[in-house]
Amino acid sequence: MVKPRFQCPLDKRKTDRLFRLALILVNIVLLIALTTYAVRGFYSRYWADDYCFGTIFHQHGLWEGTGFFYRNTSNRFAAYFLVGLNELLGERAISFLPAFMILVTVLIYSVVFSLAFRLAKFPQKWGVSILLSQLMTYFMLLTAPDLFQSIFWRSGMVSYYAPIPFLGLALILILRGIQHAESKFLQLLLLGLITFFSAGLSETFAALESGLWLILIVVALFFVKKERRKPILHSSIVALVGALIAMLIMIKAPGNAMRLETLEQATSPWQVIYLSLRFAAGFLYRTLRGYPFPVVILSATSAILAYHLSGHVKPGIHETVWLKVLWGSLIAGFILLVCVAAPTAYGMMAYPENRAWMLGRFVSVLAMIVASFSAGILSHRFMDRIVDTCLMSIIMLVLLSLYPLKGTLQEWQQLPVWQAGARAWDARQQRVLDDISAGETSLTVQAFDSIGSVAELSADPHYWVNVCAANYYGVEEIIALEVLP
Numbered sequence: 023m024v025k026p027r028f029q030c031p032l033d034k035r036k037t038d039r040l041f042r043l044a045l046i047l048v049n050i051v052l053l054i055a056l057t058t059y060a061v062r063g064f065y066s067r068y069w070a071d072d073y074c075f076g077t078i079f080h081q082h083g084l085w086e087g088t089g090f091f092y093r094n095t096s097n098r099f100a101a102y103f104l105v106g107l108n109e110l111l112g113e114r115a116i117s118f119l120p121a122f123m124i125l126v127t128v129l130i131y132s133v134v135f136s137l138a139f140r141l142a143k144f145p146q147k148w149g150v151s152i153l154l155s156q157l158m159t160y161f162m163l164l165t166a167p168d169l170f171q172s173i174f175w176r177s178g179m180v181s182y183y184a185p186i187p188f189l190g191l192a193l194i195l196i197l198r199g200i201q202h203a204e205s206k207f208l209q210l211l212l213l214g215l216i217t218f219f220s221a222g223l224s225e226t227f228a229a230l231e232s233g234l235w236l237i238l239i240v241v242a243l244f245f246v247k248k249e250r251r252k253p254i255l256h257s258s259i260v261a262l263v264g265a266l267i268a269m270l271i272m273i274k275a276p277g278n279a280m281r282l283e284t285l286e287q288a289t290s291p292w293q294v295i296y297l298s299l300r301f302a303a304g305f306l307y308r309t310l311r312g313y314p315f316p317v318v319i320l321s322a323t324s325a326i327l328a329y330h331l332s333g334h335v336k337p338g339i340h341e342t343v344w345l346k347v348l349w350g351s352l353i354a355g356f357i358l359l360v361c362v363a364a365p366t367a368y369g370m371m372a373y374p375e376n377r378a379w380m381l382g383r384f385v386s387v388l389a390m391i392v393a394s395f396s397a398g399i400l401s402h403r404f405m406d407r408i409v410d411t412c413l414m415s416i417i418m419l420v421l422l423s424l425y426p427l428k429g430t431l432q433e434w435q436q437l438p439v440w441q442a443g444a445r446a447w448d449a450r451q452q453r454v455l456d457d458i459s460a461g462e463t464s465l466t467v468q469a470f471d472s473i474g475s476v477a478e479l480s481a482d483p484h485y486w487v488n489v490c491a492a493n494y495y496g497v498e499e500i501i502a503l504e505v506l507p
Contacts, residue, residue: 047423051423051426066176087106101224135154164429167383170474175474181227192261196254196257217231229365323422328397351396354389468506
């Protein structure tokens, strides 16, 4: 064994203690960063489509409303169902939804990472899975192509952010099945229901999810030993069937034909493939060019964490497998980005909207974490000749964790702006309710500037947002003016 040039000045016990303190510190920093986003979510209110969703719920309820929504409004049946569940809790529940979704994402993917470590027989320490989950969630939000529409606007969230924790639940069921070398019937049934429901949130996620399950099937058939193949195949096939059934239901939606008549569709599968490849490559280029520091910080943090963890206790799988994981995660990540782009490429021959790329950001961030983590393990090949795994990696991990504080400070400084907007909305809401109580049916309210490119009430009572809002409040018309009479 080649001795490193720089020896660690601390013994293993002191090093482990220092590393535990570092893990606690990094987790606290990320928790503060995510809490800031959660606090911003408390200022979320009804905008644009939220009024339309709310109207259907008030008129038809949850179950009947889902059918009405599917037949008359949109094929995304599960998106309405989620909104309906939120509406059941009252009007103010919309303000707590972003914080709830952020918390659920962190908790679910903490379990996903923990199960993945167990399957890989990788040395686990308390707080590592939570750290990776918080890291993933934070960088998803930090680099979101349209943060407001993806997480703080309910109508966008249910289609483009909500699928992410649902996918985590599906992965937990699959990983548990692999861990126990079998998948029980109830477990498979629950998996199928989750993938069916989550695919019904949007065509974009249905394509992403289907692509992921196909990749797992291919991996099981060609890269997994025969005796370990069965639970992966069973779970992946069930998950794929659930997603495909939901996709078929969305394709058969009554309103699709009318919407597609106004749009230009691709004329051949090759055109869809070409456009999807081009759009996925364009998204990657924009990511690397637009977020160089976040990409470096995320990758370096994941790599150093893996490097330190695997320093004294070697992982349970061989280095060649980690090399396959590294390249596999990058290749699979790009394929899934192609899947994200495919529905819009087919239906509109256009680059997907920024809020739809929230799913692409999830894929790219997770792929970077897995690839960098694998690279950190493989780096022992040359790093062990230079330095002993010890103090330096801990110091670097702590220094890298300070980066989120910069974005947190900027986000915190913007909170008064969001708070003022929420207060203005609440004041307008109270005036609307007062006018309705006084018997008014034609309302004039304060006009607001558009927030995050989401449509607002206008001076035209026939504008679609005004119509939805009037139906929501149960009045004949609503007019929004910048200067009230």
